Each structure stands twice: as C-alpha cells, then as structure tokens.
Amino acid sequence: GQNIDQPxxxxxxxxxxxxxxxxxxxxxxxGLFWYQQHAGEAPTFLSYNVxxxxxxxxxxxxxxxxxKGYSYLLLxxxxxxxxxxxxxxxxxxxxxxxxxxxxxxxxxxP
Amino acid sequence: xxxxxxxxxxxxxxxxxxxKIECRSLDFQATTMFWYRQFPKQSLMLMATSNEGSKATxxxxxxxxxxxxxxxxxxxxxxxxxxxxxxxxxxxxxxxxTTSGADTQYFGPGTRLTVL
Numbered sequence: 327g328q329n330i331d332q333p334x335x336x337x338x339x340x341x342x343x344x345x346x347x348x349x350x351x352x353x354x355x356x357g358l359f360w361y362q363q364h365a366g367e368a369p370t371f372l373s374y375n376v377x378x379x380x381x382x383x384x385x386x387x388x389x390x391x392x393x394k395g396y397s398y399l400l401l402x403x404x405x406x407x408x409x410x411x412x413x414x415x416x417x418x419x420x421x422x423x424x425x426x427x428x429x430x431x432x433x434x435x436p
Numbered sequence: 437x438x439x440x441x442x443x444x445x446x447x448x449x450x451x452x453x454x455x456k457i458e459c460r461s462l463d464f465q466a467t468t469m470f471w472y473r474q475f476p477k478q479s480l481m482l483m484a485t486s487n488e489g490s491k492a493t494x495x496x497x498x499x500x501x502x503x504x505x506x507x508x509x510x511x512x513x514x515x516x517x518x519x520x521x522x523x524x525x526x527x528x529x530x531x532x533x534t535t536s537g538a539d540t541q542y543f544g545p546g547t548r549l550t551v552l
Contacts, residue, residue, distance in 0.1 A: 367545070368543045368544060422539065423485055
C-alpha cells in the first residue's frame with residue numbers, strides 16, 4: 327500500500343521561497359503528482375515526476391528521488407495568490423487511481 | 437494543458453430528487469475518469485473509477501445504486517446522485533486521465549451540490 331506524508335502547514339512571506347516535502351512508501355511506483363488547491367476550488371495540476379531529478383516550471387519546481395521515496399515542491403518568489411493547499415499524490419493501480427497526501431496549507435503573508 | 441469541464445458548476449435541489457453531473461474532457465480522450473467528493477476543510481475522497489464502456493469501480497462505502505456513473509464515450513462521464521438527501525450536499529469533482537504524451541490527470545472545476 328501507500329503511505330504519503332507531508333507537513334500540515336507552512337507560512338512564508340511574499341517574495342520568499344518555500345519547500346514542501348513529501349515522503350511516500352509504495353510497492354509499485356508510477357510517478358508522483360503535485361496539485362494546488364485553493365479553498366473552495368478543485369485541484370489544479372502542477373507537476374508530474376517519473377524520473378529522478380529536478381523539473382522546473384517557472385516559479386514552481388518539483389524534485390524526485392525514487393530510491394529515497396522523497397519528493398519536494400519548491401515555490402519561489404512567493405505571491406499572495408500562492409496561498410493554497412498543495413497535495414502530493416501517487417498512482418496506486420494501473421488505472422491511475424491516486425493516493426493523496428493530506429495536503430500542506432501554505433500561508434503567504436505580506 | 438488539458439481541459440476538463442463539469443456541468444453544472446453548482447446546483448440546488450430538493451430532497452428526494454436526482455441530480456446529474458457531467459464531466460467532459462475537452463481536448464483529449466480519457467479512457468479513465470475519476471469521481472471525488474470533498475466536504476469543507478476535508479481531503480478529497482475518491483468515490484469511483486470510471487472506465488469508458490465498462491462498469492464503474494466503486495470505493496468501499498460508496499453506494500453504487502445511489503451514485504450512478506456512466507462513461508459512455510471517451511470524453512464524457514456522468515454522475516447521477518439519486519434520491520438526494522441533505523447529507524449528500526458536497527463538492528463533487530471529476531478528474532480525467534490522459535495517456536497521450538505524459539500520463540497525467542486533470543481535474544474538472546467541480547460541482548457544488550446543495551440538497552434542501
């Protein structure tokens with residue numbers, strides 16, 4: 327089965343950098359997703375890592391180490407609109423059913 | 437990126453009525469779609485996996501006769517909440533899996549259901 331852990335909440339100031347860690351234990355690995363979810367809205371796709379290493383997409387980057395069962399999402403140049411819950415998720419079957427972490431609430435302060 | 441739409445975005449209905457929610461992948465074909473429910477300040481809860489042309493697979497504790505799922509085409513899945521009750525009031529969200537290019541899942545914007 328899967329066990330996915332991520333911190334509950336992180337607070338940072340505008341313009342700063344925040345790193346959200348996610349550790350997972352899975353018997354079969356088919357990649358790791360990061361989603362952003364604002365309050366009252368559906369999740370939006372941020373990244374999907376299959377191979378080890380860092381993938382950068384503008385202000386957001388995602389890193390994966392399969393041997394360590396570890397990923398992080400890096401948010402740079404934080405903006406107020408980045409205040410949201412960030413979910414890491416791992417597929418659990420061949421259909422792509424996702425197991426989600428509980429989410430990390432990021433609070434950006436002025 | 438790929439776009440998934442849901443209709444309606446919100447609905448209010450009387451107790452005992454049925455409500456149908458549509459989930460469409462607009463610019464890709466989705467052999468697999470997923471239906472979730474989310475209560476305020478809680479995590480997403482997967483209800484069922486929907487595969488085109490076959491019966492949906494429901495998660496434990498989800499009543500298949502109450503939440504009817506139909507995945508009639510590669511771009512459309514529907515969820516019908518039958519005989520809705522106030523406790524069914526929730527945020528219903530679908531996601532669609534694309535396997536062309538990167539294997540990724542995209543979420544629809546969600547449907548907020550309120551049962552009076």
